[in-house]
Amino acid sequence: MPEELDELVRHPKTSRPGEPMRPHNMVCFGCGEQSPRGLHLEMFAGEGFSVVAEMPVEHWMEGGPGVIHGGILSSAFDDVMGMTPRLIGPAAVTVHLQVDFMRPIPVGETLHLRAEILGKQGRKIYTEGVAHLGDPTTPVARAHGIFVTIDARKHFAEHVERSARADEFKAGKPQV
Structure with a gap:
């Protein structure tokens, strides 16, 4: 991380501590309420x-016998860390994600992120x-990520047609 950093200012319209955060996209694999096969993470500022x-570690998430798959854990980190830019305002996308797996995470437990x-x-x-x-x-795992702010409409413009909710995005209803 660079030595000279910008001042962080909490966005005035973001969720207050303890309040739920709005999903990235209603069909987002990580936090989307309408994702048919997603993690359905509920996140709070x-x-x-x-x-x-918090995420219950369910049997469908199994990788090694009785433990979570590393890709599922990586997805959960990506989504929770990817929600933090909303605290300061801009939409952002992942450009780097590093996960350190420290201990096995058993199926049937609740993971706190x-x-x-x-x-x-x-x-x-x-x-x-x-x-x-x-x-x-x-801790059972740690992660570090770098996210880059984007203009969401421009960034996703050529891909929005492939979304399960393309009509709503084109109409400008949900935000990404």
Whole structure:
């Protein structure tokens, strides 16, 4: 992360600490309520520039015998960390994601995720995520990500036709 960072200012229209965060997209694999096969993460604004979520580790998420698949965990981190830019306003997309798997995460447990913005420089937003199984002093995984702010309408313009909700995006109803 660069030494010289921009000042972080919480957007006046973002969720307040403890309030739910609006999904990226109603059919988003991570947080979309209408995603047929998604994680259905409910995220809440935290203090400062953080977002928190809980995720039951279900049998369909299994990778190794009795434990979560690393790709599912990576998706959860990507989505929770990807929600943090909304705390400061701009839409942003993932350009780098690194996950450190520290302990097995058993099926049947509840995974607690917390992400926060570490800093911002220009369009780059640096984030960190931590996951635990109920004891924040014993993390089971950590992640670092870099997100880049975008103009969402321009960024997704050539792909919106492929969305399950293309008509609504073209009509300008949901935001990404």
